[in-house]
Amino acid sequence: MNIFRFFGDISHLASIFILIHKIHTSRSCRGISFKTQVLYVAVFVTRYLDLLYSWVSLYNFVMKVFFIASSCYILYLMKVRFRPTNDPSIDTFRVEYLVGPCAVLALIFNYGYAVTEVLWSFSIFLESVAILPQLFMLQRTGEAETITTHYLAALGAYRTLYIPNWIYRYFSEGYVDPIAVTAGLVQTGLYLDFFYVYFTKVLQGQKFELPA
């Protein structure tokens, strides 16, 4: 554990709390892609299967359980509690274009042909693109509530902080995980456009609006 990874994880936690807070206070999940949230549940469940057979640390255990539970809770909020505020007609990204290629990549690139290893790889690849339905929705509507942009910024910060974490680990442990690093770089790259608008507009007090 190093400071980059720690703050990355804290940022990830924060993003989830921001999202739940947004849904509760506005009593609405407007602007949130249900598809992205479903993909996150798939990511956490397939990656954290090792909860059942390996122990890393209490920190690791608590975080994994939290990520699975909170992502399922968000689905509940969107599909049950605040269902009328969820508009599937603007959440149109085709997730099969993400899940299929990720499954193929996981079969090719993994650290061993065991079900758990392939699913772990799959979760890494899927996480790297899981935000796309959300970003696509943002692109379509052209604007977002400020709180939704804070959610995305915290999520993007988490991925960004994992990069110095890997650099740190390379120098301190001489260790590189090529699958995680490659997927992580792609994932962080997807946020670049968003970050640009977030820093130049939202943090200057303006509304998040994309140029027409």
Place this chain on the structure above:
Amino acid sequence: DTPEGNKDEL
């Protein structure tokens, strides 16, 4: 050494 990824990461 087992060929594993950063499984201690989240």
